[in-house]
Amino acid sequence: xxxxxxxxxxxxxxxxxxxxxxxxxxxxxxxxxxxxxxxxxxxxxxxxxxxxxxxxxxxxxxxxxxxxxxxxxxxxxxxxxxxxxxxxxxxxxxxxxxxxxxxxxxxxxxxxxxxxxxxxxxxxxxxxxxxxxxxxxxxxxxxxxxxxxxxxxxxxxxxxxxxxxxxxxxxxxxxxxx
Amino acid sequence: xxxxxxxxxxxxxxxxxxxxxxxxxxxxxxxxxxxxxxxxxxxxxxxxxxxxxxxxxxxxxxxxxxxxxxxxxxxxxxxxxxxxxxxxxxxxxxxxxxxxxxxxxxxxxxxxxxxxxxxxxxxxxxxxxxxxxxxxxxxxxxxxxxxxxxxxxxxxxxxxxxxxxxxxxxxxxxxxxxxxxxxxxxxxxxxxxxxxxxxxxxxxxxxxxxxxxxxxxxxxxxxxxxxxxxxxxxxxxxxxxxxxxxxxxxxxxxxxxxxxxxxxxxxxxxxxxxxxxxxxxxxxxxxxxxxxxxxxxxxxxxxxxxxxxxxxxxxxxxxxxxxxxxxxxxxxxxxxxxxxxxxxxxxxxxxxxxxxxxxxx
Numbered sequence: 404x405x406x407x408x409x410x411x412x413x414x415x416x417x418x419x420x421x422x423x424x425x426x427x428x429x430x431x432x433x434x435x436x437x438x439x440x441x442x443x444x445x446x447x448x449x450x451x452x453x454x455x456x457x458x459x460x461x462x463x464x465x466x467x468x469x470x471x472x473x474x475x476x477x478x479x480x481x482x483x484x485x486x487x488x489x490x491x492x493x494x495x496x497x498x499x500x501x502x503x504x505x506x507x508x509x510x511x512x513x514x515x516x517x518x519x520x521x522x523x524x525x526x527x528x529x530x531x532x533x534x535x536x537x538x539x540x541x542x543x544x545x546x547x548x549x550x551x552x553x554x555x556x557x558x559x560x561x562x563x564x565x566x567x568x569x570x571x572x573x574x575x576x577x578x579x580x581x
Numbered sequence: 582x583x584x585x586x587x588x589x590x591x592x593x594x595x596x597x598x599x600x601x602x603x604x605x606x607x608x609x610x611x612x613x614x615x616x617x618x619x620x621x622x623x624x625x626x627x628x629x630x631x632x633x634x635x636x637x638x639x640x641x642x643x644x645x646x647x648x649x650x651x652x653x654x655x656x657x658x659x660x661x662x663x664x665x666x667x668x669x670x671x672x673x674x675x676x677x678x679x680x681x682x683x684x685x686x687x688x689x690x691x692x693x694x695x696x697x698x699x700x701x702x703x704x705x706x707x708x709x710x711x712x713x714x715x716x717x718x719x720x721x722x723x724x725x726x727x728x729x730x731x732x733x734x735x736x737x738x739x740x741x742x743x744x745x746x747x748x749x750x751x752x753x754x755x756x757x758x759x760x761x762x763x764x765x766x767x768x769x770x771x772x773x774x775x776x777x778x779x780x781x782x783x784x785x786x787x788x789x790x791x792x793x794x795x796x797x798x799x800x801x802x803x804x805x806x807x808x809x810x811x812x813x814x815x816x817x818x819x820x821x822x823x824x825x826x827x828x829x830x831x832x833x834x835x836x837x838x839x840x841x842x843x844x845x846x847x848x849x850x851x852x853x854x855x856x857x858x859x860x861x862x863x864x865x866x867x868x869x870x871x872x873x874x875x876x877x878x879x880x881x882x883x884x885x886x887x888x889x890x891x892x893x894x895x896x897x898x899x900x901x902x903x904x905x906x907x908x909x910x911x912x913x914x915x916x917x918x919x920x921x922x923x924x925x926x927x928x929x930x931x932x933x934x935x936x937x938x939x940x941x942x
Binding site for chain 2: 455459461478532
């Protein structure tokens with residue numbers, strides 16, 4: 404009873420926050436709505452007996468990624484007017500259409516391929532610390548390592564792009580102001 | 582009603598109240614301590630008639646002042662985020678304490694009850710996850726105040742806390758590898774043994790470098806001197822809380838002090854045996870003095886150790902000068918982070934070697 408009530412509250416706030424993320428005009432409000440949405444999602448994970456996944460969700464998304472998002476948004480300091488410029492142009496319409504197509508796609512996937520069946524709870528202990536650790540170091544080992552390599556490459560690339568000065572200076576180890 | 586539910590409710594109420602009550606005490610310690618270090622009297626005037634209690638009445642005067650101040654909001658401040666920001670600093674700091682064990686499990690009416698609000702097998706990760714939320718509060722405070730000094734303070738704080746959160750997490754990896762557990766109570770219990778029968782096997786002896794790195798990162802994470810650049814008053818007025826006053830301002834202070842308590846408790850749990858009374862295991866203590874006294878002894882041991890680290894925070898604040906911003910960043914990224922990674926690597930190698938020795942010999 405209480406569990407069901409909590410589930411509905413979390414789901415409602417989650418969907419509301421997701422809608423606010425895409426509809427609000429102020430970028431900071433959008434970022435904070437997204438954090439609320441992610442926090443509710445963490446609550447839903449916790450309800451699925453995947454407490455560790457919930458904690459990781461908070462740690463990685465709400466705590467690390469969204470803080471960086473906010474940081475960048477504040478540094479750029481977009482005002483409402485700038486963000487609202489060209490509200491009704493063609494590109495925007497196209498974007499909306501693509502998003503709508505995705506939504507329909509998702510609906511079709513769930514309804515047709517699953518045939519409306521509701522799958523039961525995952526196996527007990529699926530979201531536990533041991534289970535995740537074991538999956539990461541056995542089944543998903545290669546993809547895990549590849550992703551970390553990709554991220555490292557991205558970081559190095561960003562440093563290279565943002566550094567001022569010619570490539571020769573970089574090669575000589577005397578990059579511009581850093 | 583189940584005894585576990587009742588115990589859970591009692592714990593969920595008492596532990597935050599205890600943390601909140603430690604704030605005035607710490608403020609008093611900070612003021613008297615700073616006066617002691619700087620060879621002056623410190624605040625000792627607040628009185629009720631002839632009673633001054635060594636200045637212990639000052640926190641009460643402060644609280645009354647803050648509560649009765651006009652809740653002022655700058656005209657251009659954000660109407661929702663400006664009051665939300667202080668709450669986002671205090672609440673995570675209090676939530677973090679939920680997994681800190683105050684003593685070993687107690688047995689009551691046939692149930693085994695942990696002495697923390699919730700005992701999670703991934704308690705340490707939970708602490709890091711929740712405490713990372715408080716960065717949002719500070720960043721938001723800087724932005725919502727609509728003041729350039731606040732914004733600068735908020736941005737600095739974000740950069741600083743992201744940088745040091747990484748080191749904070751990595752510096753304890755070595756210790757976690759040694760314990761092989763993420764459960765704070767389990768970690769505290771594992772530190773009950775002794776080396777050669779005389780030295781308590783606390784984490785600090787097994788991970789001296791890890792402890793040092795953790796302590797430095799903890800100071801930066803708590804925004805305390807020598808790393809209190811987000812509110813460096815000589816350049817940023819008061820940083821992210823420039824525009825705050827009254828109770829909203831004191832909520833930032835509360836957040837800072839609760840974070841101090843939490844980080845001290847985490848240090849104690851990870852590196853100083855948690856609730857372990859030195860040289861006495863839970864079973865031995867319980868056999869000698871009985872369960873209620875055993876819990877009291879362990880709680881006092883834990884509280885004493887935590888209070889010592891709170892004092893260390895104060896001690897350092899009034900002894901060391903503030904870092905410059907580029908020095909702070911260089912220290913974080915070029916010294917502490919590489920050293921933490923080396924610490925993890927060496928610890929893993931040693932553990933691997935020990936494992937092989939045990940396996941082959």
